[in-house]
Amino acid sequence: MLRIALRAHRTGFLVGAALSFVTMFVETEGFAAAAGQTPAERAAFGAQMQALAPQVAYLIPLPIHPETLAGYVQWRGFGFVYIITCFWALMAATGAIRNEEERGLIEQWLASTVGRLRLMAARSAAFTLAAAGVVVVTALGAFAGAAAADGSLDLGAVLEVSLALLGVTVASFGAGLLAAQLVTTRRGASALGGVVLLALFFLDSLSRVNSGLEGWSRISPFHLYNRTTAVAPGGVFDLPATIALFAAAAIMTVLSAYAFAVRDIGASLVRRRRVTAAAVRTPSANPLLRLPVFSALYEQRWVLLSWAIGTMLLAAFILSLARSTADLIRSNETLRGYLQAGFGTDPNLVLLALFWFGFAAFILAAYAISQVARWAADDAEGRLEMTIAQPVSRARVVLERGFTLAAASSVIAGLGSVVVAAGAPAQDIHPETGRLLLATALLVPLALAFGGLGAAIIARWPRLAVPVLSLVAVAGYLIQQVGPLFRWPSWALDLSVFTLYGTPLTTGVFWTGFWALAAVIVVGFGIGLAAMHYRDVAS
Amino acid sequence: MTGALRTEGLTKDYGQGRGLFDLDLEVAAGEVFGYLGPNGAGKTTTIRLLMDMIRPTRGRAEVFGVDCQAKPVEVKRLVGYMPGELPQFGGFRGREVVSYVAGLRGGVDSGRIVALAERLDLDLGRRFREYSRGNKQKLGLVLALMHEPRLLILDEPTSGLDPLNQQEFHLMVHEARDRGATIFLSSHVLSEVEQICQRVAIIRQGRLVQIARLDELHHIRYHHVEVDFAGQVPADAVRAAAGVEQVSVQGQRLTCVVRGSFSPLLTALERGEVINMVSHEPSLEETFLAYYRDDSAGMLSEAARAS
Numbered sequence: 001m002l003r004i005a006l007r008a009h010r011t012g013f014l015v016g017a018a019l020s021f022v023t024m025f026v027e028t029e030g031f032a033a034a035a036g037q038t039p040a041e042r043a044a045f046g047a048q049m050q051a052l053a054p055q056v057a058y059l060i061p062l063p064i065h066p067e068t069l070a071g072y073v074q075w076r077g078f079g080f081v082y083i084i085t086c087f088w089a090l091m092a093a094t095g096a097i098r099n100e101e102e103r104g105l106i107e108q109w110l111a112s113t114v115g116r117l118r119l120m121a122a123r124s125a126a127f128t129l130a131a132a133g134v135v136v137v138t139a140l141g142a143f144a145g146a147a148a149a150d151g152s153l154d155l156g157a158v159l160e161v162s163l164a165l166l167g168v169t170v171a172s173f174g175a176g177l178l179a180a181q182l183v184t185t186r187r188g189a190s191a192l193g194g195v196v197l198l199a200l201f202f203l204d205s206l207s208r209v210n211s212g213l214e215g216w217s218r219i220s221p222f223h224l225y226n227r228t229t230a231v232a233p234g235g236v237f238d239l240p241a242t243i244a245l246f247a248a249a250a251i252m253t254v255l256s257a258y259a260f261a262v263r264d265i266g267a268s269l270v271r272r273r274r275v276t277a278a279a280v281r282t283p284s285a286n287p288l289l290r291l292p293v294f295s296a297l298y299e300q301r302w303v304l305l306s307w308a309i310g311t312m313l314l315a316a317f318i319l320s321l322a323r324s325t326a327d328l329i330r331s332n333e334t335l336r337g338y339l340q341a342g343f344g345t346d347p348n349l350v351l352l353a354l355f356w357f358g359f360a361a362f363i364l365a366a367y368a369i370s371q372v373a374r375w376a377a378d379d380a381e382g383r384l385e386m387t388i389a390q391p392v393s394r395a396r397v398v399l400e401r402g403f404t405l406a407a408a409s410s411v412i413a414g415l416g417s418v419v420v421a422a423g424a425p426a427q428d429i430h431p432e433t434g435r436l437l438l439a440t441a442l443l444v445p446l447a448l449a450f451g452g453l454g455a456a457i458i459a460r461w462p463r464l465a466v467p468v469l470s471l472v473a474v475a476g477y478l479i480q481q482v483g484p485l486f487r488w489p490s491w492a493l494d495l496s497v498f499t500l501y502g503t504p505l506t507t508g509v510f511w512t513g514f515w516a517l518a519a520v521i522v523v524g525f526g527i528g529l530a531a532m533h534y535r536d537v538a539s
Numbered sequence: 540m541t542g543a544l545r546t547e548g549l550t551k552d553y554g555q556g557r558g559l560f561d562l563d564l565e566v567a568a569g570e571v572f573g574y575l576g577p578n579g580a581g582k583t584t585t586i587r588l589l590m591d592m593i594r595p596t597r598g599r600a601e602v603f604g605v606d607c608q609a610k611p612v613e614v615k616r617l618v619g620y621m622p623g624e625l626p627q628f629g630g631f632r633g634r635e636v637v638s639y640v641a642g643l644r645g646g647v648d649s650g651r652i653v654a655l656a657e658r659l660d661l662d663l664g665r666r667f668r669e670y671s672r673g674n675k676q677k678l679g680l681v682l683a684l685m686h687e688p689r690l691l692i693l694d695e696p697t698s699g700l701d702p703l704n705q706q707e708f709h710l711m712v713h714e715a716r717d718r719g720a721t722i723f724l725s726s727h728v729l730s731e732v733e734q735i736c737q738r739v740a741i742i743r744q745g746r747l748v749q750i751a752r753l754d755e756l757h758h759i760r761y762h763h764v765e766v767d768f769a770g771q772v773p774a775d776a777v778r779a780a781a782g783v784e785q786v787s788v789q790g791q792r793l794t795c796v797v798r799g800s801f802s803p804l805l806t807a808l809e810r811g812e813v814i815n816m817v818s819h820e821p822s823l824e825e826t827f828l829a830y831y832r833d834d835s836a837g838m839l840s841e842a843a844r845a846s
Binding site: 102184185277279280281282283284285286289290291295299381382383385386387388389390391392393394534535536537538 | 587590591592593594611612613615616618620622624625626627628629630631632633634635637638639640641642643644645649652653656657660661662663664668682
């Protein structure tokens with residue numbers, strides 16, 4: 001059972017390890033470029049970071065000696081990478097329970113000689129092993145980055161922080177397991193677990209600026225993790241907090257195992273009493289269900305709403321950082337690289353162009369990837385077969401997917417920009433309305449380009465589409481965000497797919513990029529159309 | 540005879556001998572046609588070829604004279620299809636699934652949907668994921684029948700249905716036939732096919748082995764018989780009886796296989812004192828395997844041509 005469970009975490013391990021390694025390597029290796037070479041430059045850099053940090057303390061832990069490689073790695077590397085591992089842990093936990101229940105695998109395991117407790121123990125042990133592997137790879141990323149930056153890190157200190165990282169990751173897995181006992185679908189479990197973990201994350205981060213929350217923050221695993229700062233000079237390894245993380249993971253896993261043992265398979269631990277109602281015989285009168293594109297949007301209405309709300313919240317959040325970050329860009333020689341990279345001269349607009357619209361482009365890419373995953377699932381789960389069993393051409397299926405993606409992307413991008421437009425004046429940022437609309441509208445072709453790539457890939461390799469597109473998106477985003485900071489050459493920056501979007505808010509339409517995106521859309525969906533025409537469905 | 544469905548050399552070769560090979564089939568309009576075969580014989584592959592889900596390696600298929608590969612949308616206007624397994628519609632309620640599929644098809648009468656749901660006692664207000672296997676089958680039947688198609692293609696339609704609903708389904712098939720529809724259904728349940736079909740095709744290992752009217756199939760059927768005697772076992776008389784094979788005796792118990800009429804066996808049994816007798820019909824798959832085990836491919840083809 002353990003071997004099967006390990007196999008189930010294989011893809012997550014590979015993706016998590018790759019992302020964590022790249023993140024740590026890039027942050028560590030880029031220290032010299034960000035902080036400068038001379039002691040004076042680094043001291044100035046450290047002072048600026050220390051000045052900035054209190055303004056964003058409700059999001060990022062306060063740095064300790066950011067003018068040193070070790071302090072910077074602790075702050076920017078280990079202070080960020082846990083978000084990746086904890087997200088993976090949540091998805092792995094909900095997938096291990098609810099996804100496998102939905103697919104009937106749990107029933108199969110239990111119908112054999114595997115008991116419920118053994119099943120839960122095997123899944124937890126397998127994830128812990130996989131997480132330990134990811135943590136080791138993360139640490140290797142830090143050492144590799146340090147070596148590339150002609151620096152070094154203390155092995156013992158990295159091990160201590162790695163232990164805390166493993167603790168917070170398995171604690172998140174435990175939270176995900178627990179959430180999975182309370183709702184009946186993987187999507188619902190991920191949402192519930194995500195909300196709980198997000199609340200605990202903000203409980204920790206807000207406690208740094210609100211002393212009234214300090215007591216409560218101790219229940220947050222992220223607070224317990226951030227107490228260990230061993231890599232930074234003068235930092236500490238909080239052994240009790242780390243033990244508490246593992247204890248929390250163990251308690252949540254035991255509670256989950258108990259809940260798993262007493263509940264019905266396929267049901268929630270807490271069952272609502274079913275209201276007896278007369279049987280319904282009539283079809284739904286909802287007109288949206290009978291209209292192309294609208295039926296698809298209606299089907300994913302709650303998911304779309306979640307994306308829209310999340311985007312709006314992020315837009316508001318990034319706007320709230322606008323002034324302080326703009327001040328920092330003005331005052332810091334290194335960060336002025338963003339201005340020199342051709343994004344414009346007004347730091348306020350640069351902030352919106354690069355940070356908000358850069359982030360919005362990444363969000364839209366992520367949404368497009370989620371839609372590609374949905375298309376692949378339509379085929380695997382038989383919905384595509386049912387659709388084309390009706391008098392509907394295969395071409396219509398592909399085109400409807402594209403139009404649905406365009407419509408949903410427009411809604412998400414539009415609502416994000418509404419928040420930006422409404423909140424920008426309060427931050428003394430005054431983007432031109434026309435440019436704001438243009439920048440918003442141009443996000444849609446970017447999403448469609450990811451959709452086009454996905455349509456082409458799923459025709460032949462449906463399981464490969466999401467990992468490949470995710471790699472393109474994450475790598476592109478990292479290149480775009482850290483490239484200017486580390487003064488990477490222009491050819492390296494051009495490797496990012498997001499370069500094709502340009503900076504329409506400050507520099508107008510980047511026509512070369514626009515036509516390249518258009519070509520990707522046409523070729524991608526063209527391949528998708530051709531492949532859909534010729535390939536077997538449900539074979 | 541107007542052809543509702545016709546295939547010529549229809550082949551889907553998956554390699555290593557898997558798939559469907561050189562299927563020549565013709566189903567008349569208004570006919571209820573059973574498509575029989577053991578698991579993995581190629582029944583679903585045939586149906587997916589007819590529905591243009593998968594593309595043939597060679598050969599062609601037509602529905603009411605319309606080429607299934609060249610004009611699939613036109614074909615699907617004429618067809619009501621029920622797959623072997625309904626897809627996952629997740630959080631949709633039954634009524635939303637019906638509306639969604641009706642929207643794809645267009646021109647579906649809501650009254651017809653209500654009538655079908657009433658008849659099958661299907662609650663459309665429940666979420667699809669809460670449906671039992673039987674209720675999913677019922678929903679599949681509603682989706683296949685709601686637009687009163689000229690041709691119904693049903694892949695093992697009664698698997699998962701309880702006996703009462705199976706009977707209701709059989710009635711619905713008869714009614715569809717009475718209003719002029721053609722029904723093509725795959726099954727591995729011989730008794731079901733006997734109840735509703737006029738002709739059957741038998742497929743095995745991807746090849747058509749026989750097309751016949753139901754009465755022509757009686758010669759392939761057999762029964763296992765166990766007889767317990769109070770005294771002497773008349774083994775020689777039983778062995779000599781026509782249509783009786785594989786006779787064996789253990790103590791006071793005689794077992795044998797009977798093909799065709801039971802009369803010769805019953806006559807032979809009168810020579811002894813029977814205290815108990817049990818007869819059972821093997822599954823369709825066993826029947827086919829027993830019948831075709833020793834046949835060469837040439838003989839099978841000959842049988843198919845003769846039919």
